[in-house]
Each structure stands twice: as structure tokens, then as C-alpha cells.
Amino acid sequence: VVRSNGSCVYIPPGIFKSTCKIDITWFPFDDQRCEMKFGSWTYDGLQLDLQLQDEGGGDISSFITNGEWDLLGVPGKRNELFYNCCPEPYIDITFVIIIRRRxxxxxxxxxxxxxxxxxxxxxxxxxxxxxxxxxxxxxxxxxxxxxxxxxxxxxxxxxxxxxxxxxxxxxxxxxxxxxxxxxxxxxxxxxxxxxxxxxxxxxxxxxxxxxxxxxxxxxxxxxxxxxSLTEATRKALKLKELELKERSSKSLLxxxxxxxxxxxxxxxxxxxxxxxxxxxxxxxxxxxxxxxxxxxxxxxxxxxxxxxxxxxxxxxxxxxxxxxxxxxxxxxxxxxxxxxxxxxxxxxxxxxxxxxxxxxxxx
Structure with missing residues (x-):
């Protein structure tokens, strides 16, 4: 989009892939935090100033539910860095993607x-x-x-x-x-x-x-x-004892x-x-x-x-x-x-x- 004052708005669609270190100490009850940093090495902060549109971070309303992870939030932060080579500040915005394992x-x-x-x-x-x-x-x-x-x-x-x-x-x-x-x-x-x-x-x-x-x-x-046994149990035990005694007496006799x-x-x-x-x-x-x-x-x-x-x-x-x-x-x-x-x-x-x-x- 080119406006009458000469400003241009170009929003190209893209898929960004990044790697981050995973802490598995609490696996499978773990939360992971992955950082994604957006900035320019070509233009300094006086030429390209990046600002957060929302203080809460990125918009996750269009996030598609995942079967393994839940997206808890994408907070963002604006950073100004000064390097020894140049007096101008360099601006970047860092988003922290917080996900929780289901x-x-x-x-x-x-x-x-x-x-x-x-x-x-x-x-x-x-x-x-x-x-x-x-x-x-x-x-x-x-x-x-x-x-x-x-x-x-x-x-x-x-x-x-x-x-x-x-x-x-x-x-x-x-x-x-x-x-x-x-x-x-x-x-x-x-x-x-x-x-x-x-x-x-x-x-x-x-x-x-x-x-x-x-x-x-x-x-x-x-x-x-x-x-404390019942009468029937005592009678059964007595009969067994008599049978054993009778057998012992017969063999002894x-x-x-x-x-x-x-x-x-x-x-x-x-x-x-x-x-x-x-x-x-x-x-x-x-x-x-x-x-x-x-x-x-x-x-x-x-x-x-x-x-x-x-x-x-x-x-x-x-x-x-x-x-x-x-x-x-x-x-x-x-x-x-x-x-x-x-x-x-x-x-x-x-x-x-x-x-x-x-x-x-x-x-």
C-alpha cells in the first residue's frame, strides 16, 4: 500500500522457524519459553524505529489449537542496544513464546x-x-x-x-x-x-x-x-486328632x-x-x-x-x-x-x- 505522502506499507506473509533450548526437568509437566528477536542490522534506530503495537505482546486470537502444546502467551519487549562501533542505537523487539505441554x-x-x-x-x-x-x-x-x-x-x-x-x-x-x-x-x-x-x-x-x-x-x-473356635470346628478338630491317635496306636500296637x-x-x-x-x-x-x-x-x-x-x-x-x-x-x-x-x-x-x-x- 503506497500512500500520497510516499509512505509504503508492505506486510508480506511468512512462516518463521526458530530453535530454542528446551528444559525437560519437569517433563511431562513442563513449560517452555522460546525467544524470537526481530530487528535490523542495516538501519539504526534513527532510521528504523520499531514499536510494539500492543503492550501485551503478540496477538494469539488466531492461534490454532495444538494437540500437544498450549500457547499461554507471547509477551514482547522493545530493546535499545548501543554498540562500540556506532553511536546510534539499534532497536529490536523480542517476543517470548510461552507454551505448556498438555x-x-x-x-x-x-x-x-x-x-x-x-x-x-x-x-x-x-x-x-x-x-x-x-x-x-x-x-x-x-x-x-x-x-x-x-x-x-x-x-x-x-x-x-x-x-x-x-x-x-x-x-x-x-x-x-x-x-x-x-x-x-x-x-x-x-x-x-x-x-x-x-x-x-x-x-x-x-x-x-x-x-x-x-x-x-x-x-x-x-x-x-x-x-474361641465354633463348636463344629472343635468337633472336626477332635475327630482329626482321634483319627491320628488311632492310626498311631494301631501302628504302635x-x-x-x-x-x-x-x-x-x-x-x-x-x-x-x-x-x-x-x-x-x-x-x-x-x-x-x-x-x-x-x-x-x-x-x-x-x-x-x-x-x-x-x-x-x-x-x-x-x-x-x-x-x-x-x-x-x-x-x-x-x-x-x-x-x-x-x-x-x-x-x-x-x-x-x-x-x-x-x-x-x-x-
């Missing part, structure tokens, strides 16, 4: 799945060790999180200037899942120990059987708990009868032999009676010896079962302790990340 996509596609994976790792501590899937569940969760982190690494900007907030959170969850696998190995090790392979040291007994159960509100079933039969047979042979040997001397009857009295006494002695052996064996089995149960209870205590620790760690890490972010969700 976090809805990253929240539901990165953070929520990571929290769910971490929750699965925590719930693995509620799985009984006898199921056989406790360790495989932890390893599977660790592998799935590793694959997920590879996908996340492709999404995050590749720069070493700063560690993104999301990367810090994922590393914490990765450390937690790996630690849960190590803890599961320790729990399974304690659970499958017995009296033949390991003796429980006094400090383990003190810590995991006395102190930690009190802190975690854990206890074994006691006699008071057994008395069978052993005693076998011993009695064997020794009666040996006694009769020795008695008949003694009678025939002393028949000629006239004292056979007396010797036969003496041998008959010695036979039952010897049988009772052997039966008592057999009963002592059986009693010692049962006592050793009970002691071994008690030691095995102590190891299993120690494993339960470690399992409960890890459940509480890793649950608190996951909650605190998630809350810390969300609270430290400048903003949570921008739709």
Missing part, C-alpha cells in the same frame, strides 16, 4: 500404567510362598516394566542437560520392583529352610519372631484362639505284637531246649520255670526299649517341625514387612512426583 496423554499412557505395574509388584507380597508363582510373578513384572521403560525412552526428549521428572519416577519404580524380586528370593529362602539344613540363630529368632511380629501386629494361633510274637517264639525254643537238656539230671522242671519267668521280663524290656526309640523319633520330628514352622513364620514376617515398606514407598514416590510438578493435568 499432560493428559502422558498421564494416562505413561504414569497410570507405571503405577499399576508397581501395584502388581506390591501385591505379589500377598501371594503365599507355597503357590510357587511368587518369584515368577516378580520377574515377569520386572521384565514388563523394562519393556515399558524402553517405550517411554523413545517418547522423552533425548538430552543430557537435565533428568526429567518422569524418568526419575520410573527409575524409582524400577528400583522398587527389582528390590521386591530380591526380597521375594529372601522370603522363599526362609520359607523352605528346615532343621536339617539351617539352624535359626538367636538374633534372627529375636528380631523376626519377637520384635517384628509385635510391631506388625502379627501372632501365631494360640490356645486361646483355639478355644502292630510293632508291639510283632515283637511279642518274635520273642515268644524264641522263648519257647529256649525253654524246650532247657527242659530236654536237664531232663536226665532231674532238675528240668525247675530250670524250665526259671526260663519261663525270665522270658516275659526280657520281652517287656525290649518293648520298653522300642517304645523309647519311637518316642525319641516322634520328639525329634516334633522339634524339626517346630523349627520349620519358625522359619515359615519368619518368612511371613519378612513378607508382611516388605508389603508395608514397598506400599509406602510407591505411594510416597507417586505423591512426591505429582506434588512437585508445576501442574498436574492440562487437557
Amino acid at each position: 499432560t493428559l496423554y502422558y498421564f494416562f499412557n505413561l504414569i497410570v500404567p507405571c503405577v499399576l505395574i508397581a501395584s502388581m509388584a506390591v501385591l505379589g507380597f500377598t501371594l503365599p510362598p507355597d503357590s510357587g508363582e511368587k518369584l515368577s510373578l516378580g520377574v515377569t513384572i520386572l521384565l514388563s516394566l523394562t519393556v515399558f521403560l524402553n517405550m517411554v525412552a523413545e517418547t522423552m526428549p533425548a538430552t543430557s542437560d537435565a533428568v526429567p521428572l518422569l524418568g526419575t519416577y520410573f527409575n524409582c519404580i524400577m528400583f522398587m520392583v527389582a528390590s521386591s524380586v530380591v526380597s521375594t528370593i529372601l522370603i522363599l529362602n526362609y520359607h523352605h529352610r528346615n532343621a536339617d539344613t539351617h539352624d535359626m540363630s538367636p538374633w534372627i529368632r529375636l528380631v523376626f519372631l519377637e520384635w517384628m511380629p509385635c510391631l506388625l501386629r502379627m501372632s501365631r494361633p494360640s490356645e486361646e484362639d483355639k478355644t 502292630a510293632n508291639v505284637l510283632d515283637i511279642d510274637d518274635d520273642f515268644r517264639h524264641n522263648t519257647l525254643q529256649s525253654s524246650s531246649h532247657t527242659f530236654l537238656r536237664h531232663d536226665d539230671s532231674g532238675g528240668g522242671t525247675i530250670l524250665h520255670a526259671t526260663t519261663s519267668c525270665i522270658g516275659p521280663h526280657r520281652e517287656l524290656t525290649l518293648i520298653l526299649k522300642e517304645l523309647r526309640v519311637i518316642t525319641d523319633k516322634i520328639q525329634k520330628e516334633d522339634e524339626a517341625a517346630e523349627i520349620t514352622n519358625d522359619w515359615k513364620f519368619a518368612a511371613m514376617v519378612v513378607d508382611r514387612m516388605c508389603l508395608i515398606i514397598f506400599t509406602l514407598f510407591t505411594i510416597l514416590a507417586t505423591v512426591a512426583v505429582l506434588c512437585s510438578a508445576p501442574h498436574i493435568i492440562v487437557t
Whole structure:
């Protein structure tokens, strides 16, 4: 447009591209500021004076909504610079483009799945060790999180200037899942120990059987708990105990009868032999009676010896079962302790990340 006074107005359309340094410290809850400087190196400020049309900066009314970024504003500033070469000022106008990342996509596609994976790792501590899937569940969760982190690494900007907030959170969850696998190995090790392979040291007994159960509100079933059972449950337990006693009595009686039969047979042979040997001397009857009295006494002695052996064996089995149960209870205590620790760690890490972010969700 050429006016009558000779002034010309020329507004050429154009698309300006620029690069700026990105700070990914708060990714994906970050705001970015990019500067664009407009000025002339050919004409000084006395020949070309640039003024801001609006003190608020650029006009963003015609901005087309972007799926990843929101344009918060384009403030501008007029600058006058003096250089050593020239006394005239040089004018430029600098616009600061402030954009904010829209976090809805990253929240539901990165953070929520990571929290769910971490929750699965925590719930693995509620799985009984006898199921056989406790360790495989932890390893599977660790592998799935590793694959997920590879996908996340492709999404995050590749720069070493700063560690993104999301990367810090994922590393914490990765450390937690790996630690849960190590803890599961320790729990399974304690659970499958017995009296033949390991003796429980006094400090383990003190810590995991006395102190930690009190802190975690854990206890074994006691006699008071057994008395609080219902009548039907007590009857069922009594029937089971009677069946076990009957089986034990039958096996013990069978052993005693076998011993009695064997020794009666040996006694009769020795008695008949003694009678025939002393028949000629006239004292056979007396010797036969003496041998008959010695036979039952010897049988009772052997039966008592057999009963002592059986009693010692049962006592050793009970002691071994008690030691095995102590190891299993120690494993339960470690399992409960890890459940509480890793649950608190996951909650605190998630809350810390969300609270430290400048903003949570921008739709």
C-alpha cells in the first residue's frame, strides 16, 4: 500500500522457524519459553524505529489449537542496544513464546500404567510362598516394566542437560520392583529352610519372631484362639486328632505284637531246649520255670526299649517341625514387612512426583 505522502506499507506473509533450548526437568509437566528477536542490522534506530503495537505482546486470537502444546502467551519487549562501533542505537523487539505441554496423554499412557505395574509388584507380597508363582510373578513384572521403560525412552526428549521428572519416577519404580524380586528370593529362602539344613540363630529368632511380629501386629494361633473356635470346628478338630491317635496306636500296637510274637517264639525254643537238656539230671522242671519267668521280663524290656526309640523319633520330628514352622513364620514376617515398606514407598514416590510438578493435568 503506497500512500500520497510516499509512505509504503508492505506486510508480506511468512512462516518463521526458530530453535530454542528446551528444559525437560519437569517433563511431562513442563513449560517452555522460546525467544524470537526481530530487528535490523542495516538501519539504526534513527532510521528504523520499531514499536510494539500492543503492550501485551503478540496477538494469539488466531492461534490454532495444538494437540500437544498450549500457547499461554507471547509477551514482547522493545530493546535499545548501543554498540562500540556506532553511536546510534539499534532497536529490536523480542517476543517470548510461552507454551505448556498438555499432560493428559502422558498421564494416562505413561504414569497410570507405571503405577499399576508397581501395584502388581506390591501385591505379589500377598501371594503365599507355597503357590510357587511368587518369584515368577516378580520377574515377569520386572521384565514388563523394562519393556515399558524402553517405550517411554523413545517418547522423552533425548538430552543430557537435565533428568526429567518422569524418568526419575520410573527409575524409582524400577528400583522398587527389582528390590521386591530380591526380597521375594529372601522370603522363599526362609520359607523352605528346615532343621536339617539351617539352624535359626538367636538374633534372627529375636528380631523376626519377637520384635517384628509385635510391631506388625502379627501372632501365631494360640490356645486361646483355639478355644474361641465354633463348636463344629472343635468337633472336626477332635475327630482329626482321634483319627491320628488311632492310626498311631494301631501302628504302635502292630510293632508291639510283632515283637511279642518274635520273642515268644524264641522263648519257647529256649525253654524246650532247657527242659530236654536237664531232663536226665532231674532238675528240668525247675530250670524250665526259671526260663519261663525270665522270658516275659526280657520281652517287656525290649518293648520298653522300642517304645523309647519311637518316642525319641516322634520328639525329634516334633522339634524339626517346630523349627520349620519358625522359619515359615519368619518368612511371613519378612513378607508382611516388605508389603508395608514397598506400599509406602510407591505411594510416597507417586505423591512426591505429582506434588512437585508445576501442574498436574492440562487437557
